[in-house]
Amino acid sequence: MALTPSTIKEVLLDLINEQVQITTAFGMVTGTVNQVKDDYTVIIEGSGDQVLVRLYKIEFISEL
Template sequence: MPITIDLGNLRNLGTSITTQVTGLVNSTINQVLAQIPSTITIPTINIPPITIPDFPLPTPDPVTPATIRGLLLDLLNEQVQLTTPFTTLTGTVISVENDYVAMVEPGGELYFVRLDKINTVTRVTGGV
């Protein structure tokens, strides 16, 4: 003989259990939240002043340019003495290009010297 089950009551029971469990969970969450204060006070922390010793800054090692051009670029607008196989010139470096340097002597003479012809470059200190 077949057994007949009314599923409407089973659905009502499931809905009732779901409602009760949801209510219990919400109630528990509200109780826990009620115990958490809405604000907290952080105590003041007194940090003593820090004295940093006055250490001298290290002086970087001088950089030696790898090329005559690099050296002349470092000496732009400086008094230098250039030696070539043909002559020695003293004056102010006014321009350094890819293959030559332009310099002006104290008397106003302008010279263009090919970089590949320069043997030595010396910074001139003091008067010329």
């Protein structure tokens, strides 16, 4: 039986190379989860730009 992710970091690790929309207090980021580090994630937007999002700023994650 698979364990349910319990932290934002675990959720993002399960979504590596998947398209997501991340909601934060400063807006939304849409793209592919590229990396997950200790305190931030790297999202590659459709334009190819890399966006670094601090994990503690993430309010909601939607898989697209």
